[in-house]
Amino acid sequence: DAKTTQPPSMDCAEGRAANLPCNHSTISGNEYVYWYRQIHSQGPQYIIHGLKNNETNEMASLIITEDRKSSTLILPHATLRDTAVYYCIVRVAINYGGSQGNLIFGKGTKLSVKP
Amino acid sequence: DAGVTQSPTHLIKTRGQQVTLRCSPKSGHDTVSWYQQALGQGPQFIFQYYEEEERQRGNFPDRFSGHQFPNYSSELNVNALLLGDSALYLCASNDRRLAAYNEQFFGPGTRLTVL
Numbered sequence: 001d002a003k004t005t006q007p008p009s010m011d012c013a014e015g016r017a018a019n020l021p022c023n024h025s026t027i028s029g030n031e032y033v034y035w036y037r038q039i040h041s042q043g044p045q046y047i048i049h050g051l052k053n054n055e056t057n058e059m060a061s062l063i064i065t066e067d068r069k070s071s072t073l074i075l076p077h078a079t080l081r082d083t084a085v086y087y088c089i090v091r092v093a094i095n096y097g098g099s100q101g102n103l104i105f106g107k108g109t110k111l112s113v114k115p
Numbered sequence: 116d117a118g119v120t121q122s123p124t125h126l127i128k129t130r131g132q133q134v135t136l137r138c139s140p141k142s143g144h145d146t147v148s149w150y151q152q153a154l155g156q157g158p159q160f161i162f163q164y165y166e167e168e169e170r171q172r173g174n175f176p177d178r179f180s181g182h183q184f185p186n187y188s189s190e191l192n193v194n195a196l197l198l199g200d201s202a203l204y205l206c207a208s209n210d211r212r213l214a215a216y217n218e219q220f221f222g223p224g225t226r227l228t229v230l
Binding site: 043045 | 119148150155156157158159160163171173205207218219220221222223224
């Protein structure tokens with residue numbers, strides 16, 4: 001079973017920030033938080049990941065609470081193309097050159113960006 | 116730089132038949148993972164290959180088997196197809212020689228329908 005809990009759906013107005021929450025209360029100290037999204041009829045796409053510090057890249061920002069039991073993915077200016085299912089995943093870091101752990105997906109949050 | 120490619124795009128089979136799906140990883144990647152995604156669900160991990168061997172396996176029966184070739188491409192074989200095998204089959208690749216937290220890149224998937 002997935003180790004994360006996400007709301008099944010959310011709406012966001014185009015141009016506004018989309019804040020997607022994720023609960024991972026049983027996360028271990030060596031587990032990262034990853035976010036992927038899946039646009040309809042496509043494969044999942046990596047967005048961002050983090051361990052304990054907040055992270056930002058060209059797609060999004062990731063805010064992780066101090067106790068690491070929850071996080072929020074922020075899309076600062078949502079567009080219609082951001083409509084997708086967003087998956088929050090926790091995953092243990094693998095030693096360099098070792099076996100890459102598989103991703104355990106839940107059902108994710110279906111984000112609908114509306115004009 | 117080509118991303119992950121999969122063939123065929125769509126496939127229709129009947130119960131009891133066998134099917135082979137193919138995946139070419141992103142250039143420079145040596146590890147291939149396969150996932151099954153039923154309608155309305157998140158992807159479920161089937162298995163992972165690197166150095167031409169199966170390294171990890173999810174909770175799937177032996178009817179699901181795979182292979183990795185010296186050029187890192189991979190095949191997923193499913194024998195004795197059941198109606199419940201109808202799903203989107205996703206291939207993901209990564210370079211396990213990079214940092215431990217590197218993301219997996221997904222292909223567009225093969226839609227398998229079993230009648």
